[in-house]
Structure formats: structure tokens, C-alpha cells
Amino acid sequence: MTSTAPAHCPDLGTALAAWFTATARPLPWRSPDRTAWGVLVSEVMSQQTPVARVAPIWLDWMDRWPTPQAFAQAPTAEVLRAWGSLGYPRRALRLQECARVIVDQYGGEVPADEQALLALPGIGTYTAAAVMAFAFGRRSVVVDTNVRRVLARTVGGEALPSPSLTAAEMSRAAALVPADDASAALWAASSMELGAVVCTARAPRCDDCPVTALCAWRAAGYPADPHAARRRSQAWAGTDRQVRGKVMGALRAAHGPVPSAVIDLVWPDATQLSRCIAGLVEDGLIAQTGEAYHLPVEVG
DNA sequence: AAATCGGGGTA
DNA sequence: TACCCAGATTT
Incomplete structure (x- = not known):
């Protein structure tokens, strides 16, 4: 060679x-x-x-x-x-x-x-x-x-x-x-x-x-x-990435829409949680229907 | 160039 | 606990 x-x-x-x-x-x-x-x-x-x-x-x-x-x-x-x-x-x-x-x-x-x-x-x-x-x-x-x-x-x-x-x-x-x-x-x-x-x-x-x-x-x-x-070590605890992961984990585990009241329980900081949810929606990783969230479903 | 984006295994 | 993992994309 x-x-x-x-x-x-x-x-x-x-x-x-x-x-x-x-x-x-x-x-x-x-x-x-x-x-x-x-x-x-x-x-x-x-x-x-x-x-x-x-x-x-x-x-x-x-x-x-x-x-x-x-x-x-x-x-x-x-x-x-x-x-x-x-x-x-x-x-x-x-x-x-x-x-x-x-x-x-x-x-x-x-x-x-x-x-x-x-x-x-x-x-x-x-x-x-x-x-x-x-x-x-x-x-x-x-x-x-x-x-x-x-x-x-x-x-x-x-x-x-x-x-x-x-x-x-x-x-x-x-x-x-x-x-x-x-x-x-x-x-x-x-x-x-x-x-x-x-x-x-x-x-x-x-x-x-x-x-x-x-x-x-x-x-x-x-x-x-x-x-x-x-x-510098990458922070993890308390970051948006951790919160996003918790939301995704909850929606993966469910086999249908999850009420927002249930999602609210995955993280105590409501401000951070809603920011993360908005980011996930923006990224196309989750979707909202009424008062519930779910993994994205293609629209016709 | 720096920030953002998951999560689990390992020492 | 801190560090690391067959990186990509955006700002």
C-alpha cells in the first residue's frame, strides 16, 4: 500500500x-x-x-x-x-x-x-x-x-x-x-x-x-x-436541556396527549418550564392540542 | 469563537 | 461529583 x-x-x-x-x-x-x-x-x-x-x-x-x-x-x-x-x-x-x-x-x-x-x-x-x-x-x-x-x-x-x-x-x-x-x-x-x-x-x-x-x-x-x-465542564443540573429532556421523556412515555397540568409537574420552575415547552414546540419536537401536549403528528 | 442542544456510564 | 461520548447548527 x-x-x-x-x-x-x-x-x-x-x-x-x-x-x-x-x-x-x-x-x-x-x-x-x-x-x-x-x-x-x-x-x-x-x-x-x-x-x-x-x-x-x-x-x-x-x-x-x-x-x-x-x-x-x-x-x-x-x-x-x-x-x-x-x-x-x-x-x-x-x-x-x-x-x-x-x-x-x-x-x-x-x-x-x-x-x-x-x-x-x-x-x-x-x-x-x-x-x-x-x-x-x-x-x-x-x-x-x-x-x-x-x-x-x-x-x-x-x-x-x-x-x-x-x-x-x-x-x-x-x-x-x-x-x-x-x-x-x-x-x-x-x-x-x-x-x-x-x-x-x-x-x-x-x-x-x-x-x-x-x-x-x-x-x-x-x-x-x-x-x-x-x-470547562458542561453544566447539567437545572439547565433548560434537563427540563426539555424531562418534558420529552414524559411525552415519550405516554401514548397520547398529556394534559398540561400533568406536564406542569415535571419541573417546579414554571417560568423555565414554559420557556422550554415553547422551545420544544418551536423545534418541532412537541405539539399542543387544546390543553394538552403530545409528540408531533404530521398534518395531512 | 461561543452557545445551545440529552442523557447515561464511569472513576 | 465531574468528565466524557464516532457533532451539528445557530448566533
């Missing part, structure tokens, strides 16, 4: 490819009979949600709605219930919009074109690149939180990447992608897998790492995170 890797780490890609081929997790969307649509669904579900939580939902989802055509016609309320507690339920709405665009504009086939993918609802830089690599076996620059960390350590010599993705990071990542499609797709999968399984954020398993000999962070003596001072 050809490689564009710089001379100072000549076989990072080769070592990771061999390791990945031998040890890759049998994730359901990696099955030989996977479809491009299934890969796309798995990537959207995995945006900020650990794959271990995604897998069972994905299996049920693909059984119910195996194609963009089937999913495009699904009742939105059922889609949101099936999404369950994966989080960020707007992703489910966008995924359905995405399916409808694929049906209407691409004959029901996921486009094998990165720019076309980028234009789809809910598909950003990472997901478009991931679909190109994992669904179509095409060369792309796949940079997720795992790849960022792996490159920050092995190449950059730092404990963790900067808080937000930088242009310099993307350039470095792009320079490391092999030239041919098959090698590039394997590099994407293996560099992500290393970050997910071995080169983890909390307690990296360096003893089990296939590229310790090439790791700049290890060579430097595992220096502490240089960006630690600029990281």
Missing part, C-alpha cells in the same frame, strides 16, 4: 491497520451486509452518544425502517419514541428530513458524494467524511473526538487536543490520510477505533497499544494536558 505519512512516523497507519483487522469490535453497522443508509443512521445516532448505547437502538431501528423510503414515511411520534433516551432528539427529526431528501432528490440512494452528503440535514463535516469512508470505502478526512485525541498524542505529543477543533488539526489529519481509497478508509476506522478502545480520554491503556513505539506523547514522558485551564 502507498502512504503519505511523514518520515518521522513511517508506519503508524500500517501498525493500526494490522491491529484493527485483528481486533475490531463487531459493531452491528460493520456487518458485511450493512447498507449505506444503515451506516448513515449509525453515524447520526453516534453524534455525542457512546456507541454502546446506540447499538440496541440501531438494531431495532433498522429492523423497523431498513431503507430511507421506509423511514421517510414513518410517523414522527414513533420516530421520537424509538429514539428513546439517546439524547439530542433534534437529530431524529433531522434524520427523517435527511431520508426525505434522499428519497426526493437521490432516488432513495444515499449519495456517494461528500459535498452532497454535507448538504443533507444533520450531516456535518465529520459525518459526511465517515459515510464516505465506512459506507462507500472512499478516501476522506475523518476527524472525530477519538481521532483528535489519537493524533494529539501520537503525533502532537500532548495529552489531549485543544477544546475545539482547529484548522491546524484538520491539516495535520489530512496530511496523514493514505492516498488510495481502501487504505484511507482503513486508516479512518483504525484511528477511530484506537481512540475508542485503547487511547481513551480517561485512562489510556498504553500497555495494550499497538503504536507505543511511535507515540510522541509517550516519548515526551506523558506531559499533562496543556489545555486543561481552558476546559
